[in-house]
Amino acid sequence: MNEKTTAELEHLRGLIDGVDQQLLHLLRKRLDLVAQVGTVKHGAGLPIYAPQREAAMLAKRREEAKNMGIAPQLIEDILRRLMRESYLNEKDVGFKQVKKDLGSVVIVGGKGQLGGLFSQMLTLSGYQVELLDKDDWQQADSLFADAGMVLVTVPIAITCELIREKLNQLPADCILADLTSIKTEPVNAMLEAHSGPVVGFHPMFGPDVGSLAKQVVVVCHGREPDKYQWLLEQIAIWGARIVEAEPERHDSAMQLVQAMRHFSTFVYGLNLCKEEADIDTLLQFSSPIYRLELAMVGRLFAQSPELYADIIFAQQDSQHAIGDYLDNYREALELLKRGDRDEFIKQFQTVAKWFGDFAPQFQRESRIMLQSVNDMKTN
Ligand SMILES: NC(=O)C1=CN([C@@H]2O[C@H](COP(=O)(O)OP(=O)(O)OC[C@H]3O[C@@H](n4cnc5c(N)ncnc54)[C@H](O)[C@@H]3O)[C@@H](O)[C@H]2O)C=CC1
Numbered sequence: 001m002n003e004k005t006t007a008e009l010e011h012l013r014g015l016i017d018g019v020d021q022q023l024l025h026l027l028r029k030r031l032d033l034v035a036q037v038g039t040v041k042h043g044a045g046l047p048i049y050a051p052q053r054e055a056a057m058l059a060k061r062r063e064e065a066k067n068m069g070i071a072p073q074l075i076e077d078i079l080r081r082l083m084r085e086s087y088l089n090e091k092d093v094g095f096k097q098v099k100k101d102l103g104s105v106v107i108v109g110g111k112g113q114l115g116g117l118f119s120q121m122l123t124l125s126g127y128q129v130e131l132l133d134k135d136d137w138q139q140a141d142s143l144f145a146d147a148g149m150v151l152v153t154v155p156i157a158i159t160c161e162l163i164r165e166k167l168n169q170l171p172a173d174c175i176l177a178d179l180t181s182i183k184t185e186p187v188n189a190m191l192e193a194h195s196g197p198v199v200g201f202h203p204m205f206g207p208d209v210g211s212l213a214k215q216v217v218v219v220c221h222g223r224e225p226d227k228y229q230w231l232l233e234q235i236a237i238w239g240a241r242i243v244e245a246e247p248e249r250h251d252s253a254m255q256l257v258q259a260m261r262h263f264s265t266f267v268y269g270l271n272l273c274k275e276e277a278d279i280d281t282l283l284q285f286s287s288p289i290y291r292l293e294l295a296m297v298g299r300l301f302a303q304s305p306e307l308y309a310d311i312i313f314a315q316q317d318s319q320h321a322i323g324d325y326l327d328n329y330r331e332a333l334e335l336l337k338r339g340d341r342d343e344f345i346k347q348f349q350t351v352a353k354w355f356g357d358f359a360p361q362f363q364r365e366s367r368i369m370l371q372s373v374n375d376m377k378t379n
C-alpha cells in the first residue's frame with residue numbers, strides 16, 4: 001500500500017470511528033427512552049412485548065430505510081436486536097403484581113433450573129416466594145399453611161408420586177400448579193391430590209432465555225380457572241404467549257416436538273462419538289447449516305441427561321413415533337443402496353409439496369439464522 005492510500009484509509013476509518021461513537025450515544029439515548037417506556041408499562045401493568053407496536057414500528061422503519069437506499073433487512077436486524085436488549089433490561093424495573101392478596105408462593109423444586117427462573121420472575125413481580133427443595137420437607141407444613149399457590153417443578157420421574165404423597169393436604173383455596181414437560185399424568189395427579197384450583201403449565205423454553213418476551217407457555221386447565229386467571233395475566237405481562245391445550249393434545253404434540261427431536265439429536269451425538277469424529281475438523285469444514293446443527297446437537301449434551309431421559313421415556317407412545325422414523329430412515333437408506341436416484345427425487349418432491357408454503361417460509365427464516373451463525377465466526 002502506498003502512503004497516499006494509507007493516509008486516505010486512516011482518514012476514512014477515523015470518520016467511521018466517529019460515526020460509531022455517535023451510534024453509541026444514540027443507543028444510550030434509545031435505551032434510556034425504552035427504560036422510561038418500561039416504567040410506564042410497569043405502572044400500568046402492560047405486557048413488555050407489544051406485537052402490534054413492534055410490527056408497525058418495523059414496517060415504518062423498513063419503508064424509511066428503503067427510501068434512504070438502506071437495505072430494509074439491515075434496520076430490521078438492528079431494531080430487533082435492540083428490542084431484545086430492551087426486553088432483557090425491562091426485567092430490571094420489575095413487573096406489575098397482578099394478584100396482591102395471594103399469600104406466599106411455594107416452589108417445590110425451587111432450587112433447580114426452571115424453579116430458579118420462575119422464582120426470579122415471581123419475586124420481580126412482588127410475590128413472596130418460598131423455596132422447598134429436597135432437603136426442606138421438615139418446613140413443609142408451615143410453608144403450605146400460608147401458601148396461596150404451590151408450584152411443582154421437580155424432575156419428571158418423581159413428579160406424580162410427589163404430588164400424590166406430599167401435596168394432598170394443601171389449604172382448600174390454594175392453587176396447585178406445575179411446570180412439567182408432560183401434562184396428562186401430572187394434571188391428573190394434581191386433580192386427585194387437591195380439591196381446590198389446579199392448573200398445569202409447560203414453559204416451552206429452557207432456563208437460559210434471559211427474558212420471557214415472545215416465549216410460549218402452554219396452559220392445561222385443571223379446575224376453577226377463575227381462581228388462577230390472574231396467573232395467566234401475570235405470565236402475559238412477562239411477555240410470554242399463552243397457548244391453551246388439553247393435556248392429551250399437548251402430550252401427543254410433544255412426541256414429535258420433544259421426544260422425537262431429542263432422541264434423534266441424542267443418536268446424532270452418539271453416532272459422532274462412536275465414529276470418533278474430530279469436532280475441530282468438522283468445525284473447520286462446516287457450512288453455516290452444519291455449524292447450526294452442531295450447535296443444536298452439542299447444546300443437548302451440555303444439559304441434564306436426567307431431564308432428557310425423562311422427557312423421552314415419559315410417554316410410552318413416543319417409541320411409536322421414533323419407530324416410524326427409524327422405518328422411514330431404513331426405507332430411504334434402501335433407495336441409496338439400490339442407487340434409486342429417481343425415486344429419491346420423486347419422494348423429495350412429494351415432501352416439498354406437502355410442506356407447501358412453509359418450505360419457502362422456513363428457508364427465509366433460516367437464511368437470517370444462518371447469517372447470524374456466519375456473523376459469529378471469529379476466524
Ligand atoms: N430445564 C428445562 O429446560 C425445562 C424443564 N421443565 C420441567 O421443569 C421441571 C424441573 O426441571 P429442571 O428445573 O430442569 O430440573 P432440576 O433438576 O434443575 O430441578 C429440580 C429440582 O427439584 C429438586 N428435587 C428433587 N427431588 C425433590 C423432592 N423430593 N422434593 C423437593 N425438591 C426436589 C432438585 O433438588 C432440584 O433442585 C421438570 O418437570 C421439567 O420437565 C420444563 C421446561 C423446560
Ligand SMILES: O=C(O)C(=O)Cc1ccc(O)cc1
Pocket residue numbers: 180181203204205206207299
Ligand atoms: O433449551 C433447550 O435446548 C430446550 O430444549 C429447553 C426445554 C427443555 C424441556 C422442555 O420441556 C422445554 C424446553
